[in-house]
Amino acid sequence: xxxxxxxxxxxxxxxxxxxxxxxxxxxxxxxxxxxxxxxxxxxxxxxxxxxxxxxxxxxxxxxxxxxxxxxxxxxxxxxxxxxxxxxxxxxxxxxxxxxxxxxxxxxxxxxxxx
Amino acid sequence: xxxxxxxxxxxxxxxxxxxxxxxxxxxxxxxxxxxxxxxxxxxxxxxxxxxxxxxxxxxxxxxxxxxxxxxxxxxxxxxxxxxxxxxxxxxxxxxxxxxxxxxxxxxxxxxxxxxx
Numbered sequence: 001x002x003x004x005x006x007x008x009x010x011x012x013x014x015x016x017x018x019x020x021x022x023x024x025x026x027x028x029x030x031x032x033x034x035x036x037x038x039x040x041x042x043x044x045x046x047x048x049x050x051x052x053x054x055x056x057x058x059x060x061x062x063x064x065x066x067x068x069x070x071x072x073x074x075x076x077x078x079x080x081x082x083x084x085x086x087x088x089x090x091x092x093x094x095x096x097x098x099x100x101x102x103x104x105x106x107x108x109x110x111x112x113x114x
Numbered sequence: 115x116x117x118x119x120x121x122x123x124x125x126x127x128x129x130x131x132x133x134x135x136x137x138x139x140x141x142x143x144x145x146x147x148x149x150x151x152x153x154x155x156x157x158x159x160x161x162x163x164x165x166x167x168x169x170x171x172x173x174x175x176x177x178x179x180x181x182x183x184x185x186x187x188x189x190x191x192x193x194x195x196x197x198x199x200x201x202x203x204x205x206x207x208x209x210x211x212x213x214x215x216x217x218x219x220x221x222x223x224x225x226x227x228x229x230x
Contacts, residue, residue: 032216041224042223043118043204043223043224044157044204044221045221046218046219046220049216049218051216089156089157093215098212099162099212100208100211100212102159102219103156104156104157104158105156106154106155107156
């Protein structure tokens, strides 16, 4: 069964600090991996999308890495801000050959405090 | 502004009373999808549509219906809601829905449904 596991489940950090969120997946065959940010009560918003051939992608203070061999990804947040408080969801797309098939992780809830 | 809209945003209803949650996108996207989000679980796909008049089941389709008569609209219908359908529902769209697509998927703001 395809799975996406994220760790930690939750994290509290001080404003200005860096943090790294982890994602391990078993989805096969792999198509691409996405990171989303979901503010409380809102819909997820795309941060990055990486294919098999990409091992790093940045979006401002967010940097995602992908190791397709070990089936691991990480999302690094630099110089955190209060507005980074949200859930971060790792999503892996399966290459079914037809329609896109996404498997969602349960997310890491990040709280940035003063 | 490019967006996916859902209505209503909040709904409390009773078991068995048919309801429809509307979803509309203004980006001329081919692909649209419905998800539900429950505590401790990742988003799970209910139904998706690759194009007008083309719909297919996702992972948890039981108790739901959809239709895609126009490209921009993709309503979710609960013919006879039950308490286990209490959840947070998201509609999403992307330009294409092919497996290898790296198109960004845009999500609506969500509909919080409570079935008593």
